[in-house]
Structures are given as C-alpha cells and as structure tokens.
Amino acid sequence: MKSQERSMPLFSQMITDFWRAQFLNGDVLYSDEAFTVAINPDLEEDSRVMVLETIDGRVMAVLTPAMADKVGLNQHEDLSEEIFRWKLNEAGVAMHGADYLFYFSEADKNVLLQEYLEGDLRRLTKQDDAVFSEFESSASEQDLDDAFVELDHWAVFGSFEQNRLVCAASMYPWEGNSQIADLGVLTLTPFRGKGHARKVVLSICKYAYDQGYEPQYRCQFDNYASTSLAKAAGLTLFGKWNVISPDSID
Incomplete structure (x- = not known):
C-alpha cells in the first residue's frame, strides 16, 4: 500500500481505539513511524499472526510468543515490514488473504x-x-x-x-x-x-x-x-x- 499512501480520514474514535487494542495490547517488540510489531500471548488460535495496513501507509503486526519464536523475532534487532514479511515466508507462515475494511x-x-x-x-x-x-x-x-x-x-x-x-x-x-x-x-x-x-x-x-x-x-x-x-x-x-x-x- 505504500504507493497509495495518503492521510487518514477522520474515523470515529471507536474504530481507531478498537484496532489499536487489537495490535498494541501486549509487548511492543519494535516500532517506528511506519511499522510496529507487538507480542500478545492472548491472541486467539485463528489470529495468532495478524497484520493491518492502514491507508496512511502504516503497518502494524502482532503475534503470539510461540509464533514470534517460530519466525525468529528478537527484542534487539531492527525491523521493517519487508524484513518481517520475509521472516514469515522463511518460517513457512502463510497468511489467509487480506480483507479490505471500510467504515464511514x-x-x-x-x-x-x-x-x-x-x-x-x-x-x-x-x-x-x-x-x-x-x-x-x-x-x-x-x-x-x-x-x-x-x-x-x-x-x-x-x-x-x-x-x-x-x-x-x-x-x-x-x-x-x-x-x-x-x-x-x-x-x-x-x-x-x-x-x-x-x-x-x-x-x-x-x-x-x-x-x-x-x-x-x-x-x-x-x-x-x-x-x-x-x-x-x-x-x-x-x-x-x-x-x-x-x-x-x-
């Protein structure tokens, strides 16, 4: 979505709070202005790896501790979206296929x-x-x-x-x-x-x-x-x- 990067429209606080809670409840492993990864042991089995790309170009990812170990993430390395996705691929972690999310x-x-x-x-x-x-x-x-x-x-x-x-x-x-x-x-x-x-x-x-x-x-x-x-x-x-x-x- 980098080529479509633009400012985020004004959505309700309920929406932004909901998605922040999905991805930032847990220990933040890495964060910069474009990419954030967090570790959350409370994720459901069918969402033990999640990625959200918002239309302003930001990407957030969250994993369970077990999946973070499988992917080979550690607290002391610099990350980027590209490196993260490469690690998923190398570890054989397949994603389901993205859903578009629309709101008023x-x-x-x-x-x-x-x-x-x-x-x-x-x-x-x-x-x-x-x-x-x-x-x-x-x-x-x-x-x-x-x-x-x-x-x-x-x-x-x-x-x-x-x-x-x-x-x-x-x-x-x-x-x-x-x-x-x-x-x-x-x-x-x-x-x-x-x-x-x-x-x-x-x-x-x-x-x-x-x-x-x-x-x-x-x-x-x-x-x-x-x-x-x-x-x-x-x-x-x-x-x-x-x-x-x-x-x-x-």
Whole structure:
C-alpha cells in the first residue's frame, strides 16, 4: 500500500481505539513511524499472526510468543515490514488473504444519517422466514457463503421488488464485545445493478448507528463488485487486515 499512501480520514474514535487494542495490547517488540510489531500471548488460535495496513501507509503486526519464536523475532534487532514479511515466508507462515475494511468517516456518517431512502425497504424478522427461505433458494451456494447473510443475525434488512425479496443484508456484533457491527449483503443475480444493495447497506448502517454500533463493511481485496458497492454507499477504505491461514502449520 505504500504507493497509495495518503492521510487518514477522520474515523470515529471507536474504530481507531478498537484496532489499536487489537495490535498494541501486549509487548511492543519494535516500532517506528511506519511499522510496529507487538507480542500478545492472548491472541486467539485463528489470529495468532495478524497484520493491518492502514491507508496512511502504516503497518502494524502482532503475534503470539510461540509464533514470534517460530519466525525468529528478537527484542534487539531492527525491523521493517519487508524484513518481517520475509521472516514469515522463511518460517513457512502463510497468511489467509487480506480483507479490505471500510467504515464511514465522521463526515459521511452525518450525510448518511440525514439521507432519506426510497423504495420497498424494511427490517426483516423471524416472521419473514418463508420469504427469506425463498430468497436463499434463489441464490448460489457460493454467493451465500461469500455474503454470510443470515435471518437470525442481530439485524437484517431487505429490499423487495414486486413483493419478492431480492436483496438482503445482515449484521452481527464483531469480535466479542466490541461496538462494531460486521455486515454482509447479497443481491440475487437478476436484480443486480439496480441500486438494491446500496439502499439496503445504507438502511442497515443507519439502524446500526441508531443502536450505538459502528458499521463495518469487510470484503476480500480482489472482490471488485463488493469494493465498488462499499464506495457507492459512501464508505471509506480504512485499511487491509490479514490473519494467518488456517492451513498454516506451526
């Protein structure tokens, strides 16, 4: 991301505090203006190595003590992002593949909260089970897996066309007790490109703010349709987040 280095937009304090806590809770092994590495024994198994690249060009990494030993990090050496990634590679540590993280900047949040959304949009409940089941049966297994939209999530919104549910988004509180709500969205293939997804994303994000949550839009960096939707909804790229691959062997 060095070639795209720029200043960081003003995001909420909740977002910046959340990510600082993920990467700076523990012993800081190395830090300079561009790169920081910390050791944290309390990381979960599936996040025992994490890397975050924010759009202002900074990179933060955190590892468990066991993974730091495996990679060959020690307290007395100078590090850089390049050296760190080389050490991961030499130790056979594979990363899962980066997710883009999008949030509303403070300015765009205010725009969102004042926006009036037209269309057949509403919150879905358990009483919509039959409607949602029909929606799921019309989507491919791959789309369902990628979107992870579920009727029993914390919040679910849908867009209808001729009384048929054609697009749905759901949210759930992310990473334990955080006030960040992770969202997924899915539009049935014949109804894409008609603005349904943008309106559903905006609707569910407005709801999240009303409930005291910060909406988070997360997608694989090579999912161009999803990144385009995030931008169309007014979300701003915060950074790229990566964790160790489930297939990486200790």
